[in-house]
Amino acid sequence: MGEAAVFFLHGLAYAGLLFLVSSGLTLVFGMMNVLNFAHASFYMLGAYFAYSILYLTGNFWLALIISPIILLVIGAFVERFLLRKVHVHGHVHELLLTFGLAYIIQEAVKLIWGTTPQAMPLAGFLADTVNFFGVVYPVYRLFIFCLSALLGLGMALVLFKTRIGIIVRAAVDDSPMVDALGINVPMVFMGVFAVGAALSGFAGVAAGPLLSVFPGMAGSILVDAFVVIVMGGMGSLGGAVLASFIIGELQSFGVLLFPDFSLALIYMLMALVLVLKPEGLFGEKQ
């Protein structure tokens, strides 16, 4: 029982990370109809920037704040100067662009930081453990989960309670209202893309101490994030929450139950959903 609880908590922490990554991915897809292959690269960059900041300053909190800000800028740049430029060439080009970006970032990371995994040591209370209902558990994983839950709540508040949020949701739902309101739609696109990149980078920082920092980290979470948004329904934030939870737990217990097959299983799950229910398990039907 105790062991299962530990795995459950592990799953929750990973689900938190996954949600931070996939929420941006799904919103950008819903709005711009672009599946951003480079989205997980932002996650990886976030982790590497944090690693360097931690290395230079020794302050994790600083890394947690600065790194996402850098990603915010990078995200805005990518949308404004790259994605928007190829938009006229159509959908395939947009996909290819993000695919090429992911490829380049991967190679650039190898060039700058090398291929060996780097550890991000924690200090202070984050490095402690707590006794959690009789299970001794690392504080940091709980911290990750709480942090992502908080951010998720914040996101929901912004989306449902503010004017900006209403605009974003309308854009996701393809409402003609957006244009009618005389809103600067490109600006909204850029904003959402940048915030998505920042969230992804934030998840990367959080993941660093947990999973270490290495050039393969983008690829592994990208697949999971794809599965999440496919299951959750592309463009659906609520779906992303549910699917993140499921995939997080599945990864956690899957590693336990089918250590050899977890990657193939995840792909199989995605293929099944796409073939049988392309609109997603929880997504609203278009």
Place this chain on the structure above:
Amino acid sequence: MAILQVIGVQKDFSGLQVLTGVDFEVGEKERFSVIGPNGAGKTTLFNIISGKFRPSAGQVVFDGRDISSLPAYTRARLGMARSFQITNIFQRLSALDNVLAGVRSRAGLRHNLLRRPHHDRDLMKRSEQILERVGLADQRHTPAQELAYGQQRALEMGVTLSLEPKLVLLDEPTAGMSRQETEEAISMIRRVTKETACVIIEHDMNVVFSLADRISVLHYGVMLACGTPEEIRADQRVKDAYLGEEEE
């Protein structure tokens, strides 16, 4: 014998009743017309006959065979061809290639991995003939998107006729045309549908009265009346529901 029978066809889109029981028959070589104001459900009716939508209830019988659940491409192969109210052709292809698509489909040359349609004299000749029939012989190498509007409408008709169908379904063939273009289009339609059955959708009465053998009036999903142009002209319900509106 009737080539097309529409029997009790209904259609609703998630609750919205667009067609509520439509019945009519079209004889071989008959020119039949469906008229009605915008939004009456005419295009929806065509979509059901041609296989884009399944009816919510009722049947479509073509050439004595219930085709209600057949896919659009099978219906086309059986000898039914439709045109579109909003021009729906291969924009970046030449006029000739546009009609060739239908001509070779008619000849069963769809998935052939060895034969090249452009090297088939017979197919090319038939394509040229189709273009001549719709008056586009001189534009054969012009990309469709570079044709004038009236010519694009003619090509729309050409692509439809390229199947050499037994039944032609024309959805507002004169939509957006000037008066003179409309005149020309009418005489062309009269010419090209001499040997086939034909259903024409129109909201322009004048077009229909000069073309159709029989007319039915569709009004918000209901068949109001069906008869010869004279009968329709005299029908009080039609006058109330439709003619009156037009003249207002």
Place this chain on the structure above:
Amino acid sequence: MASQNAVLHRVGLALALALLLVMPWLLGSYQLRLFTEAVIFSLYAVSYNMLLGYAGLLSFGHAMFFGWGAFSFAVALNHFPGIPLFGAVALAMASTTVMGLVVGVLLLRVKGTPFALLTLAFNALVFAIGIKWHSVTGGDDGLSIACPPLNLGFTALNVSHGANLYFFTLVIVGAAIAFAWYFTRTAMGQSVLLIRENEERMRFLGYNTNVSRLILFVLSGALAGLAGSFYAILNSFVSLDAVSIEMTTKVLLMTFIGGTGQFLGPVVGAFFFTYVQNYLSDLTDNWPLIMGALFIGMVLWVPGGLAGLAAKLSGGRKQGDQDGTLAGME
């Protein structure tokens, strides 16, 4: 004018053929091997462009065919001792065809981004099968193969390396590329183009567009499988590398850098990629970074690729050119 053009075309073609035929006497053995590799990758890229350039289908899983073909070939050689070379190649293509049919039926139910994702997923599944089915595929160790001699009736040629391999590749792979070119002009090839232009109208003209796409998908896969078997012959070895996502990325880069808008674009891309990679990898370990930057640059500024650029420079051929592809993609 047109006939003058045609004559020029013919002279060019004859010159190119003559050049191909004397290659072994012009190149050293290392260079000849590189050239042979470029020919094999040309077929791989041409088969990929049948999906991307002609049908507008963006696949992230083409290596599943390439690798499946390579492994089927190796497995056929290893499990049926005495099988003639052509027998093994034919078996490899047949098995890739069956695989393409099964995968295609599932994949082609969706379009656009879900299709791209599904191809990625299936590629990963095939890769996982490759790793796990150790007894057949050799898993991480791969499979060594001893390529049997090619029996020509009067003599048996060893075609596993050198000029013999080059000519064997040139004839078979070249014929496959030529067929792919011919295909673009056939009824089926034209249907694919028309479907991309206006699928709805095609359906109302009697075309079962799902069947068209399936045929294209299977054919494209079978040709990639053929390229895969020659890749196995070239290396006398098959590793999981052949079915990896990297191999998919490779064909994507080749095809796009070369240009999707013209038939020869992917061939240009395959040669360019093979040679530039060869050159760069001697200089730096970071050649993928350069290749990636080049790719991005192409996507941003030269969406027609090298071939499109060449066509533009040599006097602005109209878009929607004679090669049958339609420039620009949705």
